[in-house]
Amino acid sequence: MPTSQPGAPAAAGTLHVVATPIGNLGDLSARALETLKTVDAICAEDTRHTRQLLSHFGLERPLIALHQHNEDAQAAQLVQRLLGGESLALVSDAGTPLVSDPGFRLVRAARAAGLRVSPVPGACAAIGALSVAGMPSDRFVFEGFLPAKASARRERLARLAAEPRTLIFYESAHRIEESLDDLVAVFGAQRPAVIARELTKLFETVLDGTLEDLRARVAADPNQRKGEFVLIVEGAGEDADARIAEGQRLYAKLTEYLKPSQAAKLAAELSGAPRKALYNSAE
Numbered sequence: 663m664p665t666s667q668p669g670a671p672a673a674a675g676t677l678h679v680v681a682t683p684i685g686n687l688g689d690l691s692a693r694a695l696e697t698l699k700t701v702d703a704i705c706a707e708d709t710r711h712t713r714q715l716l717s718h719f720g721l722e723r724p725l726i727a728l729h730q731h732n733e734d735a736q737a738a739q740l741v742q743r744l745l746g747g748e749s750l751a752l753v754s755d756a757g758t759p760l761v762s763d764p765g766f767r768l769v770r771a772a773r774a775a776g777l778r779v780s781p782v783p784g785a786c787a788a789i790g791a792l793s794v795a796g797m798p799s800d801r802f803v804f805e806g807f808l809p810a811k812a813s814a815r816r817e818r819l820a821r822l823a824a825e826p827r828t829l830i831f832y833e834s835a836h837r838i839e840e841s842l843d844d845l846v847a848v849f850g851a852q853r854p855a856v857i858a859r860e861l862t863k864l865f866e867t868v869l870d871g872t873l874e875d876l877r878a879r880v881a882a883d884p885n886q887r888k889g890e891f892v893l894i895v896e897g898a899g900e901d902a903d904a905r906i907a908e909g910q911r912l913y914a915k916l917t918e919y920l921k922p923s924q925a926a927k928l929a930a931e932l933s934g935a936p937r938k939a940l941y942n943s944a945e
């Protein structure tokens with residue numbers, strides 16, 4: 663049986679970080695179920711949501727709300743409970759806690775107190791999508807949600823345009839179209855991508871094509887705009903990478919003499935890189 667780390671009392675409890683399903687309840691592992699059954703209490707992002715999950719499995723445990731608004735304050739108290747010998751589980755509404763979800767502050771505080779923090783791995787939308795995308799997967803970059811504001815979103819994308827590793831984004835139904843528009847504008851229409859929608863659920867759909875294709879398919883079919891999405895975008899190939907690097911170099915030079923919009927237009931023409939990949943790239 664694993665013990666707590668040096669620094670914590672021998673009788674200290676463990677914080678179990680437990681993944682829950684992202685749709686199909688059959689994805690809750692046997693070990694996750696056993697852990698949730700035996701801990702003293704479960705820290706949950708939304709206690710109502712987690713209560714429903716537990717009741718589906720015939721479980722009833724004390725729940726503690728732990729979300730982005732109270733995590734800092736709660737973390738210290740939860741660490742005290744762990745030091746006092748209670749064992750706790752941390753879950754989020756869906757998938758793996760801490761992955762675009764709360765929990766990082768609690769885990770950091772528990773580790774700083776020398777407590778044992780143990781994962782019960784399971785569903786994660788990013789990894790599920792990557793596993794079916796057919797994109798290079800030895801190295802990838804998880805970017806979570808893009809910024810909601812258009813200018814910040816384009817700026818973030820411009821910084822990623824030359825990234826050679828496969829890129830993974832989370833997206834919601836109300837921003838999928840805008841994000842696809844910006845991806846086309848910044849990464850270029852021809853970049854291969856995959857949209858993984860409603861994974862493990864009734865309307866699971868995995869579409870692949872160029873960014874332009876995918877944008878057109880989502881625009882043409884309202885069903886493709888419903889639900890939860892993971893966007894996977896192939897990394898910049900050596901050609902695109904070199905074009906963008908050259909474009910950014912030209913842009914930086916030309917802005918010494920021209921307005922940013924003129925510099926971006928000219929640098930894009932000369933390098934063949936998408937203009938928006940250059941326009942927001944300068945500090």
Ligand code: SAM
Nearest residue numbers: 684757758762786787832833860861890891892
């Ligand atoms: N912690 C979760 C995980 O491990 O994947 C992610 C939580 S984040 C708040 C929610 C986002 O994950 C959604 O907006 C969507 O981008 C993605 N997501 C969650 N479930 C999904 C599913 N079944 N299919 C596709 N994407 C999903």
